[in-house]
Amino acid sequence: MESGSIPVGDLSGGVDVQATLESGQSFRWHREDGRMYEADGPSGGSAWYATAVGGHTGGDPEVVRVRQRDGLLEWEATTDADRLLVERLRLDDDLPAIFDAIPDDELLSAATDAYRGLRVVNDPFFPCLVSFICSAQMRVERIHEMQAALAREFGETVVFDGETYHGFPTPERLARAGEDELRALGLGYRAPYVQRSAELVASGEATADDVRGLDYEDAREAMQAFVGVGDKVADCVLMFSLGYLEAVPLDTWIRTAIGEYYPHCERGSYAETSDAIRAEFGGEYAGYAQTYVFHYLRNRA
């Protein structure tokens, strides 16, 4: 076992691991105390979170475990995890600069004050794509369960510290899984979407490389080559995997916020409403603002 720690004080703007990993951005982390998404217990702020990474590329998964305690990000893993954590949790993002770019109206101030240190994640493309295809009309907790079921059923296992972990399945494996097998895991009508999108990735007919590097609007369009991906899911994958921090996914919570706080941004179509709220949220880092608002509103209700 390797281990290490990163001083939170070295990170511009700090970090809030719990808010980052329990805000419905990444569905590949698990709280080791089994209380993911439950109300903050006394130890909630320093719980261990674990994930198995790398399995979706066909190699043996590596396990990474992290917790935030006493001003440190402590980790234990099957490999050196310093740089991996910096990448996955975007620890190099300059949060004060990002907050400067986000307007400080009533809602945004409340949301960023409540979860200061929450960071937008940077997940690998395929697991992120599948997660958000599964997210359609689903609660966050169930999206998480569905990804766990996919990994348990089709992912490579790895034992670490006496515990068994499952990496995310490869595109080939999910493409080979029949629609019926996926439905059996509770994916419902999303099952054929996942299967067909996995096929596209496995065959190379549509991949992340077709999207990476495009201007935001073109990238959102290109994402819809995948099955089960419309404007909203496209925005999620663009932000949480491909680094488009200006993307503002219009989900039910944000639409409610628009109705209550920004009615002038309601323009009828997704594209125009998204454009308006992106400007309202300061443009460049509007997705960061959206992520804070989503987590804030969802936890407040």
Next chain:
DNA sequence: CGCCAGGGCTCAG
């Protein structure tokens, strides 16, 4: 029973 959950697909107009 009904409603809702981080929507997308298909088919009419």
Next chain:
DNA sequence: CTGAGCCATGGC
């Protein structure tokens, strides 16, 4: 391009 209907599943 826009809108309705449909799509599974589980919690409340």
